[in-house]
Amino acid sequence: MTFVHEADVTSAMIRSAQVRWDLRVETYETETELVDKLRLFAGGIMHRERRGELD
Amino acid sequence: MTTEVSRDLIVERFGDVTYNRFLFYIMGPYKSFNLNYVLSEEDRRDIEVDDLPGPLRRLFQNKAEIDGAQALLRRVQGSLRVNPGVNAFLALDVDVPTSEVDAATQSIEFTRCSNATAFVLPFLGHNFGVGEEAGSILEAYLRHTAIG
Numbered sequence: 001m002t003f004v005h006e007a008d009v010t011s012a013m014i015r016s017a018q019v020r021w022d023l024r025v026e027t028y029e030t031e032t033e034l035v036d037k038l039r040l041f042a043g044g045i046m047h048r049e050r051r052g053e054l055d
Numbered sequence: 056m057t058t059e060v061s062r063d064l065i066v067e068r069f070g071d072v073t074y075n076r077f078l079f080y081i082m083g084p085y086k087s088f089n090l091n092y093v094l095s096e097e098d099r100r101d102i103e104v105d106d107l108p109g110p111l112r113r114l115f116q117n118k119a120e121i122d123g124a125q126a127l128l129r130r131v132q133g134s135l136r137v138n139p140g141v142n143a144f145l146a147l148d149v150d151v152p153t154s155e156v157d158a159a160t161q162s163i164e165f166t167r168c169s170n171a172t173a174f175v176l177p178f179l180g181h182n183f184g185v186g187e188e189a190g191s192i193l194e195a196y197l198r199h200t201a202i203g
Contacts (some may be wrong), residue, residue, distance in 0.1 A: 006174035023193065031127065035134045038173055040139050042079055045171045 002041045004028055060156065060164035064141065065149055073140025080169040081135075081145055082162060083128045083176070123175050129176065141171075163192050 002024040024041065028034040060095045065078055126146055133144040144165075151161055170190075 002171075003174045004173060034175065035131055036083075037130065038079075038135060038175075039139060041173065042077070042171050043139060044075070044137065046077060046139075046141075049170065053091065 002026060004034055004037055042049070060149070060151060060161065060168060062168045065144060065165070065168055068149055069144060072142050073126045074135050075142050077171075078169040079135060079141045079143040080165045080172040081128055081132055081143055082165075082172065082174045083124055083145075125179055130173060159191050166192050179202055 004026045005028070007027045007029055026036060026037050059160055062076075062078065065157055066186070069075075132143045132145060135141055146158075146165060149161075149165065158162070
């Protein structure tokens with residue numbers, strides 16, 4: 001699971017979530033950057049699934 | 056009859072992409088962030104928006120931003136379905152009535168069914184509910200994986 005938030009969004013929950021859960025948190029400034037980060041995230045999971053690294 | 060959320064249900068509702076079985080659930084702040092969706096017209100008649108404290112007043116006034124956030128999620132979903140061709144979806148597309156399964160439970164079920172989940176947070180001038188919704192999903196998921 002990933003959280004991608006616009007740079008202006010702040011939340012104590014988002015900051016502390018990484019400590020408690022296996023979670024990626026990213027920020028974005030533009031829509032292109034947002035889509036790129038989501039593509040990378042999905043691609044990364046796909047690779048790990050193929051290699052059998054995920055439960 | 057109660058609708059049961061499953062991978063097959065989600066796959067069935069969508070057209071073909073290169074990786075049909077790779078479900079990517081895109082979550083974002085719409086609907087639940089606007090009191091106009093929660094309160095009836097009658098309820099709203101009794102409320103003088105200008106008398107409300109700032110954060111609540113903004114919740115009544117941000118319909119345009121909410122629509123904008125949903126349009127953003129739509130475009131993001133479309134981009135991901137084309138490249139890399141994953142089966143990206145929004146909760147409202149699966150179209151499970153909230154009278155059968157409440158929204159938070161749906162989010163948890165969609166997350167469980169999906170290969171990947173993203174919570175996209177554009178800046179809407181406030182962050183009410185973000186932590187609560189995300190926290191409930193993560194906590195439920197953690198319990199689920201711990202039980203195995």
